[in-house]
Amino acid sequence: MTEVAKRIEKLRALMAEQNIDAYVVPTADFHQSEYVGEHFKARKFITGFSGSYGTAVIAKDDAGLWTDGRYFTQALTEMEGSGVRLMKMFVDDTPSTTEWLAEKIPEGGKVAFDGRVLSMGEGQEYEEVLGAKNITIEYEVDLIDQIWEDRPTLSKKPCFFLEDKYTGENVASKLKRVREKMAEYGATVHLIASLDDNAWLLNFRGDDIDFFPLVLDYVIVRKDSVDLYIDDSKLNDRIREEMAKNNVNIHPYNDIYEDAKKIGADEVALIDPMKMNYALYKSLPCKVVEGANPTILMKAIKNAVEIENIKNAELKDSIALTKFIYWVKKNYDKMEITELSASDKLTALRAEQEGYIRDSFEPLQAFGEHAAMMHYAPSKETDVVLKEGGMLLSDTGGGYYEGSTDITRTTVLGHITPELKKYYTAVYRAMQHLSAANFLYGNHGWSLDVLARQPIWDMNKDFQCGTGHGFGYLGSIHEPPTGFRWYIVPSKNEHHQFEPGMVITDEPGIYEEGDFGIRIENNLLTVNGEKNKYGQFMHFETLNFVPIDLDGIDPEELTRSEKEWLNDYHKACYEKVGPYLTDEEREWLKEYTRAI
Known part of the structure; x- marks a missing residue:
């Protein structure tokens, strides 16, 4: 039995203890990043497949890995002996993960995943498709963490500030533009969970993902202030100075979930369903309006x-x-x-x-x-x-x-x-x-x-x-x-x-x-x-x-x-x-x- 097959065996034992019929393991981190730090490579850990795109679903007696044509050959090679089948996305009649689960899991069954690593949009799709079959969704379960004994810790590497001579636009100007778009949506707060959007908005970069100069953080933009959720030990004096100048308040990284629950019921939150995790979305008590993060188009059009x-x-x-x-x-x-x-x-x-x-x-x-x-x-x-x-x-x-x-x-x-x-x-x-x-x-x-x-x-x-x-x-x-x-x-x-x-x-x-x-x-x-x-x-x-x-x-x-x-x-x-x-x-x- 391969090492990966042994891990799947351990995972299935935990699933049996909690009456879980299938467990979903996406590629992403808590920010829907395409490439992730070592701590978040759960899908690689449980399948052996190291590509940047794919979702694993482990059921009681079957397992599949969904990925696209870039990785078919690689996935077959890396998953040999694991017991995980390659599901070729966008080819012939390959079912989606939700379609497969709806067919595989009996009515009244249970599907689980860590909602922090699944996008809001994907979570809503699971609700809709599986709910129609009376299948329960459990989204606050991190079973991989329970079997990954030597799991790497979160990065502690320092951040650096990107001056105006590189960005061509300061933080104040970018915040002004974002708030103008918020007003168009009728939003009073805007939650941004995507790392590249936050890096662009606040003009600093980090080293939390191999090769990508990004840092793990969340941002809530309000009308007159900003809340930044980050490990503040990574911030140097230059970044702190810029944050203070723009009324950016710094909070511990993991406080975002409890603070999201405290957003007033009379507030309107702009959120991007493709760029926010499902667990954070479920934490919001206020009215939400869905739309693409304004920063996406702003940063794509280079000045x-x-x-x-x-x-x-x-x-x-x-x-x-x-x-x-x-x-x-x-x-x-x-x-x-x-x-x-x-x-x-x-x-x-x-x-x-x-x-x-x-x-x-x-x-x-x-x-x-x-x-x-x-x-x-x-x-x-x-x-x-x-x-x-x-x-x-x-x-x-x-x-x-x-x-x-x-x-x-x-x-x-x-x-x-x-x-x-x-x-x-x-x-x-x-x-x-x-x-x-x-x-x-x-x-x-x-x-x-x-x-x-x-x-x-x-x-x-x-x-x-x-x-x-x-x-x-x-x-x-x-x-x-x-x-x-x-x-x-x-x-x-x-x-x-x-x-x-x-x-x-x-x-x-x-x-x-x-x-x-x-x-x-x-x-x-x-x-x-x-x-x-x-x-x-x-x-x-x-x-x-x-x-x-x-x-x-x-x-x-x-x-x-x-x-x-x-x-x-x-x-x-x-x-x-x-x-x-x-x-x-x-x-x-x-x-x-x-x-x-």
Whole structure:
């Protein structure tokens, strides 16, 4: 019996003691974060699956893990021997967790979960669907904590303040804008539980989640004051000074639940059902009005200072990644380079850049068949050596005081087959078509996604994930409210039209299980174009300047416009990055940015 299977056995014993028919274990922390600190990795603990997205449901005699296409291969590998079945979300007739439970649990049964790690919206869905079958919901039960003997403690790492030269807007201005939106909703208080929203609003960052400069906290915005719930040992004098200046009162982190119960019955609370946990929602005694956190759209539209800073960060990142590709190509056949040593090398090159803080997410360095797993990250157990005839997929990013990056390059080592070149070229074409889009104001990600998918659909292939996502400024690397995908997923909260100042990734790919994976990703800035009698046209400006490996491109597969775009992009790469390279690196870059 595997270690995970033993844990499930212990969990089922506790369930039997409390007459629980099924126990739900989501990915999230108390703040509905996509990526969580070690203390909150309960779903990984009980299934073995380490991906960033998924929900486990453990029943008396069955267990399932719901996740999307990015993680199918990885989940099957990591959960082998656990007794947990993979439930492929958005594929064929796979039932949702609530549908599965409604079918599996007998009438009058009981489903339990820790309501602090389930969103309000999800909790309400459980109420509706399971309530129809007279199934009881118990939401104040943390069974995982009872069997996780060496569970990591909550982070105690310090916070730091982000000055106006980086944010472009002070705390007072942001609070004023939020209160104006509250007034539109008729709200007198606004509860914000999402960490990236609070970090943006109060202009400080932390270190409570690996790679993400965020801190565990809750915020209640009132008409004339703010309540901040946080471990105050993390706050330095600069942060305390700013909080005092803006009438922000500091309270212990866990006091939020009791204080929420004390909100007056005559108050009206604005809450985001996708960004608040179910237990906190159930604590509220007052009238609530539901709506997206106003901060979501505010922080997604970068101001002029942020945009200039991001461009500087992207240039620094492009220098580091270009140096990395040069190093890999020049040395893979002269010294032993593995996925892990390659990852360490790239992090070291980023660290040489001024203003670097940390990588913006866990580096994904995947060679050969590992690249077929979209979110594969190497470990000591899986690490392999780079070899001739394969491809290294590097999906990585840097976090700088001037912003965050998220970029992927697939590097060819030596010679690859004509078939692989055909696929590589198709992925480039897909990325280029979206980068070059010219569209009218009012378009959403789901109306533009087909531009990237078409070259890959033409080959009767697809990549089972979105094509791109917004990314935060030292916040969450996956930032709503927009993204590229051909279908709408409400939980992704990607529903807003493109606005000038939004930044987004463009990252199509082709993945063949057990064989290879190819992804090429650029970062884009949304800008206004020509305005005429037809309306306001818009387009994207590419922010990063890293060469696309010409060793993978078949020029015969490209149209004239696809060649021209690539040649213009490579010319910009050489002009912007070249001055920061050594003579040898610059000579290599000149060759790899040549016109085709």
